[in-house]
Amino acid sequence: MRVIPIADTSAPAAGSCDEDTGDVRPISLPLARRDFLKGSGLLFGSLATGSLLAGLAPSTAWALELKKLTSAEGAALMAMGRVLYPHEKLPDAVYALLAKDLDAKAAGDAATAKLLSDGTAWLNKSAGGDFARAKAGRRQEIVRSMEGTPFFNTVRGQCITSLYDNDMAYAVFGYPGASWDKGGYITRGFQDLKWLPAPPLEASPKPYMG
Amino acid sequence: MAKFDHSDDSVVVVIGSGAGGGTLANELCQKGIKVVVLEAGKQQSNASFINDEWKSFAQLAWLDTRTTSGTWRIAKDFAGLPAWICKTVGGTTTHWAGASLRFQEHEFRAKTVYGELKGANLLDWPVTLKELEPYYAKAENKMGVTRTNGIPGLPGNNNFKVMYNGATRVGYKEVHTGNMAINSQPRDDRGRCMQLGFCFQGCKSGAKWSTLYTEIPKAEATGNFELRTESHVSRIEHNPAGKVTGVVYFDKDGKEQRQKARIVCVAGNSIETPRLLLLSASNMFKDGLANSSGQVGRNYMRHMTGSVYAAFKDSVHMYRGTTMAGIVRDEAVHNPARGFAGGYEMETLSLGVPFMAAFLNPGGWGPDFAWWMDHYTHLAGMWLVGEDMPRATNRVTLNTSVKDQWGNYVPNVHFDDHDNDIAMRNHAFTQGERVYQAAGAIRTFRTPPYPSTHNLGTSRMSARAQDGVVNKWGQTHDIPNLFVSDGSQFTTGGSENPTLTIVTLAIRQADYIAEQMKQRAI
Numbered sequence: 001m002r003v004i005p006i007a008d009t010s011a012p013a014a015g016s017c018d019e020d021t022g023d024v025r026p027i028s029l030p031l032a033r034r035d036f037l038k039g040s041g042l043l044f045g046s047l048a049t050g051s052l053l054a055g056l057a058p059s060t061a062w063a064l065e066l067k068k069l070t071s072a073e074g075a076a077l078m079a080m081g082r083v084l085y086p087h088e089k090l091p092d093a094v095y096a097l098l099a100k101d102l103d104a105k106a107a108g109d110a111a112t113a114k115l116l117s118d119g120t121a122w123l124n125k126s127a128g129g130d131f132a133r134a135k136a137g138r139r140q141e142i143v144r145s146m147e148g149t150p151f152f153n154t155v156r157g158q159c160i161t162s163l164y165d166n167d168m169a170y171a172v173f174g175y176p177g178a179s180w181d182k183g184g185y186i187t188r189g190f191q192d193l194k195w196l197p198a199p200p201l202e203a204s205p206k207p208y209m210g
Numbered sequence: 211m212a213k214f215d216h217s218d219d220s221v222v223v224v225i226g227s228g229a230g231g232g233t234l235a236n237e238l239c240q241k242g243i244k245v246v247v248l249e250a251g252k253q254q255s256n257a258s259f260i261n262d263e264w265k266s267f268a269q270l271a272w273l274d275t276r277t278t279s280g281t282w283r284i285a286k287d288f289a290g291l292p293a294w295i296c297k298t299v300g301g302t303t304t305h306w307a308g309a310s311l312r313f314q315e316h317e318f319r320a321k322t323v324y325g326e327l328k329g330a331n332l333l334d335w336p337v338t339l340k341e342l343e344p345y346y347a348k349a350e351n352k353m354g355v356t357r358t359n360g361i362p363g364l365p366g367n368n369n370f371k372v373m374y375n376g377a378t379r380v381g382y383k384e385v386h387t388g389n390m391a392i393n394s395q396p397r398d399d400r401g402r403c404m405q406l407g408f409c410f411q412g413c414k415s416g417a418k419w420s421t422l423y424t425e426i427p428k429a430e431a432t433g434n435f436e437l438r439t440e441s442h443v444s445r446i447e448h449n450p451a452g453k454v455t456g457v458v459y460f461d462k463d464g465k466e467q468r469q470k471a472r473i474v475c476v477a478g479n480s481i482e483t484p485r486l487l488l489l490s491a492s493n494m495f496k497d498g499l500a501n502s503s504g505q506v507g508r509n510y511m512r513h514m515t516g517s518v519y520a521a522f523k524d525s526v527h528m529y530r531g532t533t534m535a536g537i538v539r540d541e542a543v544h545n546p547a548r549g550f551a552g553g554y555e556m557e558t559l560s561l562g563v564p565f566m567a568a569f570l571n572p573g574g575w576g577p578d579f580a581w582w583m584d585h586y587t588h589l590a591g592m593w594l595v596g597e598d599m600p601r602a603t604n605r606v607t608l609n610t611s612v613k614d615q616w617g618n619y620v621p622n623v624h625f626d627d628h629d630n631d632i633a634m635r636n637h638a639f640t641q642g643e644r645v646y647q648a649a650g651a652i653r654t655f656r657t658p659p660y661p662s663t664h665n666l667g668t669s670r671m672s673a674r675a676q677d678g679v680v681n682k683w684g685q686t687h688d689i690p691n692l693f694v695s696d697g698s699q700f701t702t703g704g705s706e707n708p709t710l711t712i713v714t715l716a717i718r719q720a721d722y723i724a725e726q727m728k729q730r731a732i
Contacts, residue, residue, distance in 0.1 A: 085575060169563060175563040185404075191531070204386070
């Protein structure tokens with residue numbers, strides 16, 4: 001799989017972090033060049049204009065070339081990811097990372113490839129053709145019916161790192177990630193909560209500032 | 211750094227460089243004793259630590275194959291990861307949160323005070339708080355524990371502010387930013403805490419005490435110290451007289467080496483320590499070294515733990531600042547009226563988004579799970595940590611059907627919660643939720659135990675040789691020149707985070723070893 005991240009040019013300056021939403025790290029979207037495509041499938045989409053992420057990404061368009069899985073299989077896995085971890089604010093580009101990581105596993109291991117291929121076939125069959133286009137309630141029923149199967153466990157387990165350990169998720173959930181390069185929080189709001197009274201000094205002494 | 215010959219049988223070999231091994235090594239070196247430390251992990255530094263949960267985990271955690279069994283939820287959620295401890299120079303003092311509490315007097319007399327509990331293998335420690343007090347004082351001074359030695363407490367972060375308000379509204383009295391081995395002001399050539407929020411990932415500022423950059427360089431400066439990294443000990447050897455003579459280890463190139471020794475001290479944490487004693491079985495010691503009691507590997511404790519996370523209408527940003535600088539101590543007492551023996555602490559805790567996803571509710575999914583992640587910036591969190599019951603059947607054994615990268619049997623960790631552990635956890639969950647509700651929580655969540663960071667008891671201290679593995683000095687009952695120098699020695703677990711007590715015992719053990727060497731007793 002060739003994922004070609006476009007160099008980010010719109011990273012906010014170090015001083016411009018928003019303490020309320022959490023500082024936001026540079027975003028790199030997966031992007032594949034169309035003329036290089038040799039893989040089995042292709043997933044693509046775009047970030048909603050005007051969304052938080054669109055304002056941070058160098059481009060709103062994203063594309064992902066799959067090495068082993070078909071486009072339809074990739075789309076079914078993305079849809080399953082959304083049933084398992086339904087976050088309205090997370091764009092499809094994040095769920096595409098799930099397809100990307102599962103595709104990489106499939107490319108490296110024939111048993112996983114078969115597991116994913118059979119599993120997505122089952123998803124589609126249960127949905128009467130196309131799982132990704134089935135009604136939300138039906139998609140939930142189908143996924144629930146598969147709970148505990150090796151296919152379910154593989155996809156769900158992969159979601160934890162694919163969906164929640166990336167720059168887009170950090171930005172959406174308001175988690176700034178590393179703090180060392182910004183000097184920690186000693187002068188950046190570690191005790192800025194205002195809706196409760198401050199504890200007395202014997203419980204919480206003043207910070208040492210030199 | 212000194213360099214000792216492999217055939218130099220005058221050295222003390224210390225296995226492991228964490229709270230126990232790193233401290234013991236430095237204390238011995240300061241007394242002029244030659245020490246070779248064999249550390250299985252690689253050397254990192256403040257500069258190489260990573261503010262990224264998964265990357266740091268890959269850098270520091272002990273990820274060699276382990277297996278699990280028993281009814282504890284860890285065996286289902288993290289079957290190959292019973293413990294979240296480290297394989298790196300400095301051991302788990304790179305990862306620990308810094309909470310440094312003394313055991314309470316009654317906790318050294320658990321059997322006497324709690325009485326016989328069915329299914330528990332309780333025993334009194336062969337030492338008392340009074341005997342340990344001078345050593346606790348030395349440990350606190352060495353580690354720079356806040357609220358001791360005139361060191362001010364740490365400033366509380368937002369997560370503490372929520373805990374403080376909730377706890378005091380519920381009526382708790384002892385609520386503060388803890389006794390932390392994290393500099394609230396510059397001390398011992400280390401700066402003050404920068405409120406990074408990455409205590410678990412190795413402290414990049416060095417404000418948190420770790421043997422990596424305190425004990426080890428101090429030991430090095432004596433000229434009596436040699437550290438060999440990526441050196442995994444696989445066997446301790448002995449002579450026909452039943453004294454240990456040295457160790458066999460795999461070096462960084464995977465080559466087998468033998469280091470002779472006058473004394474061997476094992477400090478590999480409570481899974482590897484008993485494993486090594488068991489792996490060292492011989493014709494003379496068929497059940498493993500120092501195991502005439504049959505207690506090696508038994509009485510494995512991992513503290514009663516659990517977490518409560520709570521969501522609020524307004525933001526908290528719990529990830530900002532010192533992770534564990536916040537404590538409620540009121541429940542740490544022994545009060546059987548609550549329906550269980552022993553007590554527990556409530557301590558602030560925070561995870562980043564990646565680890566929150568992994569640990570909030572392992573195996574969980576669906577809209578409810580997503581709701582909690584969506585509210586990440588509005589969450590507060592606390593860890594519940596209390597005394598669990600030692601049980602003969604909770605046990606580290608060799609799994610003879612799985613081998614590690616060097617061809618040795620991997621350890622299996624078997625654990626079943628005692629009824630007392632379950633009763634305490636339920637009480638702690640309820641109280642934790644009450645604290646957050648009093649602070650205005652809109653929802654609360656009971657998070658099950660993480661892989662164990664407090665691993666204790668698998669080579670326990672006992673007055674009588676048949677009840678445990680080591681005596682009150684950590685010296686094995688069976689072999690006078692073989693010592694256990696980590697949390698494996700703990701007779702019972704207490705409710706407190708164990709590192710301060712491990713360091714305390716190591717300082718005291720160093721005095722004993724030096725004295726015994728001088729007397730030529732060992």
